[in-house]
Amino acid sequence: YNSPKKILDNCAYAVTGDQHGAAITATGELYTWGLNILGGCGVETGEDDYVRIPTKVLDDVSMVWVEALEDRKYDFNIFAKLNDGTILAAGMNLGEKEKSIETSEELAQPSIEIYADSFVPINAEDYSKEAAVSMLNELQWGSSMAEVEEILSRNKMEYYKTLLPVEGTDDELVEKLITIDDNSYLLYFDDNKCLYQIDIQIGQNRNGKFSIGMTLEEVKASLNCELVQYKNAENNSQIYRTSEPIDRTYYAFVFESNEEFLSKVIESNK
Numbered sequence: 001y002n003s004p005k006k007i008l009d010n011c012a013y014a015v016t017g018d019q020h021g022a023a024i025t026a027t028g029e030l031y032t033w034g035l036n037i038l039g040g041c042g043v044e045t046g047e048d049d050y051v052r053i054p055t056k057v058l059d060d061v062s063m064v065w066v067e068a069l070e071d072r073k074y075d076f077n078i079f080a081k082l083n084d085g086t087i088l089a090a091g092m093n094l095g096e097k098e099k100s101i102e103t104s105e106e107l108a109q110p111s112i113e114i115y116a117d118s119f120v121p122i123n124a125e126d127y128s129k130e131a132a133v134s135m136l137n138e139l140q141w142g143s144s145m146a147e148v149e150e151i152l153s154r155n156k157m158e159y160y161k162t163l164l165p166v167e168g169t170d171d172e173l174v175e176k177l178i179t180i181d182d183n184s185y186l187l188y189f190d191d192n193k194c195l196y197q198i199d200i201q202i203g204q205n206r207n208g209k210f211s212i213g214m215t216l217e218e219v220k221a222s223l224n225c226e227l228v229q230y231k232n233a234e235n236n237s238q239i240y241r242t243s244e245p246i247d248r249t250y251y252a253f254v255f256e257s258n259e260e261f262l263s264k265v266i267e268s269n270k
Helices: 129-136 145-154 216-221
Strands: 011-016 020-025 030-035 050-058 061-069 072-082 087-101 111-121 159-165 173-180 185-189 195-200 227-231 238-242 250-255 264-268
Touching: 011 061, 020 061, 030 061, 030 072, 111 159, 145 159, 145 173, 216 250
Parallel strands: none
Antiparallel strands: 011 020, 020 030, 030 050, 061 072, 072 087, 087 111, 159 173, 173 185, 185 195, 195 264, 227 238, 238 250, 250 264
């Protein structure tokens, strides 16, 4: 629409995200609308990927969140709290339905996703960055993707898999990247689906020596080996790599163009 258009009456609360909208009426009815490709509106999926008219999905609702819960992002989910305290959710990584998704504006790579297009009960637990680092320390170089997924699931980490090209081919794609916690951590796998690299973009690295936001001088003071400097031609960032492995791990430190603070730590076994 080119001008405001009323879509609901008698609303007590409304919220929108990048892709979804929701509103609670004065009598506790929950209405949703927006992208529903993976059931993120709590409405049964169909040929149309969008719920274009606000649709009632629940009663007795006291609060609703779209695409996030506290400070964590869930781009394809909606959460609702009932008056009795029950927490419900719908969308990605819930339920048992499965869908093959092709590339689109919302999803950059083809993938097979599990989802629920109706609300299901969930347990909400406090999340900490310390718990995420502890989980990362369980990962071993050469671990299979299946082994890594078991660790992530056991630690209740939010993640998704991405297809990347097979080395030496023009169009063959396989799952070679796992993204954790809204791009906080990226796990890379080789053509045999064995873990060989971890990109850390928030908080501390696995051994706790390096933190995002450190200066180059602080990084050097935490090392007992030389750093080799590279320059990324694409974005003009500066990359410093350890000249030898430390406890079987090579480290690379990325400083964005004209920035003096560390923006990424890359750990790899080669």
